[in-house]
Amino acid sequence: MSSMVTFATCFLIGVNAFLFDLKEADLDPLLKYSTTEIRERLVDKYRISDYAMMVRNTIHEISKIEGVMEEAVKGSQATWCKQLRTLTKRSYINMYRDFGYYRLRIIIYVLMAICLGTIYYDVGNGYTAIQARASCGGFVSGFMTFMSIGGFPSFIEEMKVFSLERQNGHYGVAAYIISNFLSSMPFLLTMSWASASITYWMVKFRPGFSYFAFFALNLYGGVSVIESLMMIISALVPNFLMGLILGAGVIGIMMLTSGFFRLLPELPKIFWKYPVSYIVYGSWGLKGAYKNDLLGLEFEPMTPGGEKLTGEFIITNMMGLSVSYSKWLDLAMIFILLLAYRITFFFVLKVKEAAAPYLRVAYTRFTVKRLERRASFRESLAMTSLSKRHNAPHPMAMQEGLNSPMQQY
Structure with a gap:
């Protein structure tokens, strides 16, 4: 658990530092790209940056410390x-x-x-x-x-x-x-x-x-x-x-x-x-x-x-x-x-506990099949797919009320 917290902390520090550098650099040409393209560019840039290397080295050093990487304890600790x-x-x-x-x-x-x-x-x-x-x-x-x-x-x-x-x-x-x-x-x-x-x-x-x-x-x-x-x-x-x-x-x-x-x-x-x-x-x-x-x-x-x-x-x-x-x-x-x-009560609870995941899956499938048979549900799915097919993504800078993440740093 401590290693996961440390990883998240290091990752956020690296991302913030990386975005701060992007703020210092004038990257106005990126504003013409769509949100998906900007996100992909950010991920690619961070992967090859010095900050990503620093985070990986920090995690590697932490993993060597004895007692930090502990497995999650299952069950009660009481006798x-x-x-x-x-x-x-x-x-x-x-x-x-x-x-x-x-x-x-x-x-x-x-x-x-x-x-x-x-x-x-x-x-x-x-x-x-x-x-x-x-x-x-x-x-x-x-x-x-x-x-x-x-x-x-x-x-x-x-x-x-x-x-x-x-x-x-x-x-x-x-x-x-x-x-x-x-x-x-x-x-x-x-x-x-x-x-x-x-x-x-x-x-x-x-x-x-x-x-x-x-x-x-x-x-x-x-x-x-x-x-x-x-x-x-x-x-x-x-x-x-x-x-x-x-x-x-x-x-x-x-x-x-x-x-x-x-x-x-x-x-x-x-x-x-x-x-x-x-x-x-x-x-x-x-x-x-x-x-x-x-x-x-x-x-x-x-x-x-x-x-x-x-x-x-x-x-x-x-x-x-x-x-x-x-x-x-x-x-x-x-x-x-x-x-x-x-x-009998003991075995009923045990069997119910073991069968619970399978029952939930079966109930979910049954519910989905029942919904698929409804005309209103099929029409809503068709309208959703149609709206997704005809609405092309727009550049983030052109969306009203939204700003590019580049302008926040």
């Missing part, structure tokens, strides 16, 4: 850990200061939890409570996680900042994704545990901290998966309206294949059950919620005097689910999906 630490801190501050990012959503979740708790308040263990508990679990696993779509506008703005900083090489993609996950974790945990504590104790699910912890972690995992999904969509579709429509559609499909609106055994096996129901968070979250709430409980039969229904019987026969593995495996699958979504 990866420092990048992660700085990004996490900055992202956390931004999320905290932006009222609509998480704080407003926490308030909405708390209000929704109060509404849900009052509707299903003390649901009990009657026969009708079976459907009520299942509906409450379906709402928590489906609609309460669906509300995370409200963070999409903030994701769009964040992706704009990321794109600009990534082009300048300030940090890597992995550091950005991990920092975003770490900075959002306190807010998502607060949102999940606050709303879960209200709903769980008002509905009066099974008492015990382990059952409550599972309920809260299940909600946290679902919300985190939806956030990761919306970040992928924000990277693919940087348009607010289209992103919301696409996100709502994808989440709607996840809800349909979760096993609440249609039982998992009754889903069409091709595509909807295999593989869709296995790669969406809703099916794992709902199965874990059923096991956490129903196993170990007994419910009243449909007709008085009949045998009580156990939670295991309800899960296996009425819902068609298996109890051969633990609910914690269902919860672990949600976090595995969370990791898979974050990895």
Whole structure:
């Protein structure tokens, strides 16, 4: 960079000195030439002048100095850990200061939890409570996680900042994704545990901290998966309206294949059950919620005097689910999906970054072809070429309001 500045300085000094000499010499005959001819003569005269030789010698001497000719350093000078630490801190501050990012959503979740708790308040263990508990679990696993779509506008703005900083090489993609996950974790945990504590104790699910912890972690995992999904969509579709429509559609499909609106055994096996129901968070979250709430409980039969229904019987026969593995495996699958979504987000950003130059070239060609098909564009090109062909260059001295550069020195 310093060598380029020195070269520019020496070049300007040489040109100024050369033009000063031209001023001293009376070159009035040059005024009859056109601007192009004067420019060519200036370049030729300077190339063979003593000033050009002096500039070349100066540049040659500067290039011998060690450390002057340095290559431009690409990328960030900070270590990866420092990048992660700085990004996490900055992202956390931004999320905290932006009222609509998480704080407003926490308030909405708390209000929704109060509404849900009052509707299903003390649901009990009657026969009708079976459907009520299942509906409450379906709402928590489906609609309460669906509300995370409200963070999409903030994701769009964040992706704009990321794109600009990534082009300048300030940090890597992995550091950005991990920092975003770490900075959002306190807010998502607060949102999940606050709303879960209200709903769980008002509905009066099974008492015990382990059952409550599972309920809260299940909600946290679902919300985190939806956030990761919306970040992928924000990277693919940087348009607010289209992103919301696409996100709502994808989440709607996840809800349909979760096993609440249609039982998992009754889903069409091709595509909807295999593989869709296995790669969406809703099916794992709902199965874990059923096991956490129903196993170990007994419910009243449909007709008085009949045998009580156990939670295991309800899960296996009425819902068609298996109890051969633990609910914690269902919860672990949600976090595995969370990791898979974050990895997908990483590859989406990488592929988008690599394909960006080709997409710009393709878009430019498409735009040019579209303009060429317009009659008005072709007429403007024809008029421009016609005006250039019939307007011969005039000597600079004959143009009104312009003076020859020879007269300025």
